[in-house]
Amino acid sequence: MENDKLKSRREFIRGSARLSLAIALGSIGGWSVSSMTSEKWVWQIDPFTCTQCGRCATDCVKTPSAVKCVHAYQLCGYCDLCGGYFKPGSNALTTAGENQLCPTAAISRIFIEEPFFEYRIDEDLCIGCAKCVKGCSSFGNGSLHLQIMHNICDNCNQCAIAKNCPSNAIKRVKASEAYKVKGSFTKEG
Amino acid sequence: MDQNKIPNRVTYALAGLSALLFFWWLLNDPTRDFIPSLPGLDNRGKGAGANDTVNIGELFDSYTNDYTQLTETWPRFRGEDFDNISKSPIALLDKFPAAGPEILWSAELGEGHSGAAIYKGLVYMLDYDEKEQADFLRCFSLVSGKEQWRRGYKVHVKRNHGMSRTVPAVTDSFIVTIGPRCHVMCVERATGNFRWGIDVEKEYQSEVPLWYTGQCALIDGQTAVIATGGTALMIGVDLASGQKIWETPNPKGWKMSHSSVIPFVFGGRKMYVYSASGGMAGIAAEGPETGKVLWETTAWNKSVVAPSPVCMPDGKIFITAGYGAGSMMFQLKSDGDGFSVSPLLEYKPSEGLACEQQTPIYWNGHLFGILPKDGGSLRNQLICVNPSDTRKVVWSSGSEKRFGLGPYFMADHKIIMLNEEGTLYLLKPSLSGYVELDAVKVIPDGQDAWAPLALADGYLVLRYSKKMICINMRK
Numbered sequence: 206m207e208n209d210k211l212k213s214r215r216e217f218i219r220g221s222a223r224l225s226l227a228i229a230l231g232s233i234g235g236w237s238v239s240s241m242t243s244e245k246w247v248w249q250i251d252p253f254t255c256t257q258c259g260r261c262a263t264d265c266v267k268t269p270s271a272v273k274c275v276h277a278y279q280l281c282g283y284c285d286l287c288g289g290y291f292k293p294g295s296n297a298l299t300t301a302g303e304n305q306l307c308p309t310a311a312i313s314r315i316f317i318e319e320p321f322f323e324y325r326i327d328e329d330l331c332i333g334c335a336k337c338v339k340g341c342s343s344f345g346n347g348s349l350h351l352q353i354m355h356n357i358c359d360n361c362n363q364c365a366i367a368k369n370c371p372s373n374a375i376k377r378v379k380a381s382e383a384y385k386v387k388g389s390f391t392k393e394g
Numbered sequence: 395m396d397q398n399k400i401p402n403r404v405t406y407a408l409a410g411l412s413a414l415l416f417f418w419w420l421l422n423d424p425t426r427d428f429i430p431s432l433p434g435l436d437n438r439g440k441g442a443g444a445n446d447t448v449n450i451g452e453l454f455d456s457y458t459n460d461y462t463q464l465t466e467t468w469p470r471f472r473g474e475d476f477d478n479i480s481k482s483p484i485a486l487l488d489k490f491p492a493a494g495p496e497i498l499w500s501a502e503l504g505e506g507h508s509g510a511a512i513y514k515g516l517v518y519m520l521d522y523d524e525k526e527q528a529d530f531l532r533c534f535s536l537v538s539g540k541e542q543w544r545r546g547y548k549v550h551v552k553r554n555h556g557m558s559r560t561v562p563a564v565t566d567s568f569i570v571t572i573g574p575r576c577h578v579m580c581v582e583r584a585t586g587n588f589r590w591g592i593d594v595e596k597e598y599q600s601e602v603p604l605w606y607t608g609q610c611a612l613i614d615g616q617t618a619v620i621a622t623g624g625t626a627l628m629i630g631v632d633l634a635s636g637q638k639i640w641e642t643p644n645p646k647g648w649k650m651s652h653s654s655v656i657p658f659v660f661g662g663r664k665m666y667v668y669s670a671s672g673g674m675a676g677i678a679a680e681g682p683e684t685g686k687v688l689w690e691t692t693a694w695n696k697s698v699v700a701p702s703p704v705c706m707p708d709g710k711i712f713i714t715a716g717y718g719a720g721s722m723m724f725q726l727k728s729d730g731d732g733f734s735v736s737p738l739l740e741y742k743p744s745e746g747l748a749c750e751q752q753t754p755i756y757w758n759g760h761l762f763g764i765l766p767k768d769g770g771s772l773r774n775q776l777i778c779v780n781p782s783d784t785r786k787v788v789w790s791s792g793s794e795k796r797f798g799l800g801p802y803f804m805a806d807h808k809i810i811m812l813n814e815e816g817t818l819y820l821l822k823p824s825l826s827g828y829v830e831l832d833a834v835k836v837i838p839d840g841q842d843a844w845a846p847l848a849l850a851d852g853y854l855v856l857r858y859s860k861k862m863i864c865i866n867m868r869k
Binding site for chain 1: 437697698718766767
């Protein structure tokens with residue numbers, strides 16, 4: 206009789222332990238599956254809505270900004286007179302500093318063949334001021350545009366730039382489609 | 395004793411260390427890692443250019459001489475009177491039919507923005523044939539679109555936002571063209587027989603403009619007038635013989651722009667007004683002084699100028715350009731012995747009428763033009779201004795009506811405008827507001843429809859990047 210009681214108590218403890226373990230394992234598994242399947246969201250700029258106001262350079266919590274200029278080469282005209290590289294009315298189409306629009310010399314231009322030049326962005330130097338984007342949009346094909354770089358971005362709950370963006374160009378996008386690079390991404394709506 | 399020395403020694407050591415740090419700071423160059431941005435970092439090549447020999451007029455193909463002779467002409471860039479206003483009495487459509495306008499024919503072209511000239515039932519177009527690597531002056535029937543003949547020459551032209559860009563100048567006897575790389579060609583209009591050619595880049599050490607030649611040839615009487623830049627600012631060439639009649643010196647080294655030469659009569663003198671890269675000038679166009687500089691100004695000095703000067707009867711000259719240049723209004727004055735020119739207004743593209751490619755129209759004492767992309771809140775809109783102050787907008791087409799770089803002209807008391815994506819607009823010209831009569835998409839997947847329009851006998855010829863079409867605009 207006493208043995209039966211002990212046996213049932215042990216079985217009860219064992220059963221409870223097994224149940225607890227199963228619940229714990231199930232929870233961990235469920236959480237893992239859930240975190241593997243649920244989509245993360247990040248901030249990104251719609252280049253077709255952006256008005257190149259310059260606030261990306263000043264309002265980001267990162268210094269320098271997590272916003273950088275990117276170049277859609279398939280859209281670029283490879284022009285000698287590049288509106289994104291040269292100041293309007295620059296004296297000569299040379300790489301002299303006084304002719305360049307970028308305040309940090311983040312754009313380099315390389316001669317390809319007459320009359321074509323390739324323009325490259327140095328992301329480490331780029332501060333996301335959008336001056337080149339404005340020039341390229343006004344006088345060129347709009348191949349230069351801004352993007353939030355997710356290797357730099359803190360993905361704040363409330364993005365400081367999005368809050369102050371006058372054209373609401375910064376939106377939450379799925380992490381699996383974190384970039385809206387022109388060429389592969391086309392105007393919405 | 396020793397205890398007193400310790401603070402002194404520490405003080406001396408600190409002072410010495412501070413001095414060392416100070417000198418280190420002085421000698422340390424914080425800019426040592428800077429790379430100066432100097433000319434030449436792009437490793438720019440010397441350029442292709444005038445080394446290859448071009449035999450202007452060497453190629454000729456004849457197809458047919460079957461065409462319907464008509465009576466009217468659109469003989470050059472901006473039409474007969476250089477004002478982009480057709481004087482044809484033929485009534486044109488006020489509204490397009492429900493099925494769209496009647497498209498009579500279309501023709502494949504090489505990529506570009508060259509426009510058509512029309513002469514009594516024939517259409518002339520300078521085209522670039524990429525396969526043949528040749529400029530061709532092509533002649534089509536206006537009614538049927540059948541190609542009659544083509545005359546050309548081998549020349550290597552790379553795609554650079556299109557290749558061809560100019561409108562031929564046509565008289566009853568001759569046609570003069572300027573190709574993308576500044577090759578001037580004169581042929582007989584009726585037969586296409588070659589008369590003479592000039593390689594301007596080679597002969598005048600000119601620089602081919604950034605996006606190839608945009609200057610449309612001018613024929614004035616029996617003279618072809620070409621603004622060469624380089625060793626001469628402008629030249630006059632006898633149409634029949636190809637002999638140079640006069641050359642305007644170019645001591646300031648002004649360069650050829652994309653703008654065209656516009657004849658203007660003011661103060662009893664006929665002159666050629668030209669906006670070069672470097673400045674603007676008026677060149678005597680008649681009498682023994684032909685070719686002499688009557689007036690010039692460097693107040694207008696922009697690196698890229700595509701629109702041509704708009705000369706008004708009271709001596710005002712409006713000039714505008716894209717790429718942030720904005721506009722200027724000049725006042726030309728005649729004092730009996732000579733001319734003086736002074737700026738009245740200068741402003742940015744967002745502050746008043748400015749245009750990137752097309753030349754504004756002067757009508758009824760007002761100017762009409764489409765603002766460029768950097769034209770502020772009115773960007774890409776058609777606006778009307780009074781020349782007394784081109785910064786004050788009389789009316790604009792509104793935020794829903796933006797047109798881009800497309801061409802526009804006037805005919806039958808209408809503004810006919812093509813936006814760069816191929817929608818054709820009919821507008822009622824007015825000083826009180828934008829009045830749209832109708833609009834229809836005439837080019838399904840149109841792009842870069844920038845070429846000037848041409849109209850004669852009620853047939854409208856327009857083009858986009860790779861195709862020319864002819865529309866029957868008769869009522």
